[in-house]
Amino acid sequence: MSSSFLIIVALVFVVNLACIAWAVTDLLQRDKVRYLPKTAWLVIIAIVLFGSVLYLLLGRDRVVAG
Secondary structure, three states, X not given: OOHHHHHHHHHHHHHHHHHHHHHHXXXXXXXXXXXXXXHHHHHHHXXXXXXXXXXXXXXXXXXXXX
């Protein structure tokens, strides 16, 4: 394998870990999430590749300022 391929794989791995940390932190701080219960979102974040991105795009409940 070429070194540039390994660097790309490492970068994707680090970005995915950062997204997982962000998603889990966000999930634990929110009172409500959309579409699924919190435990289901936690399983998706932990198991599905880029499940954290799915949560961040779909699962976060929109906060209405008021």
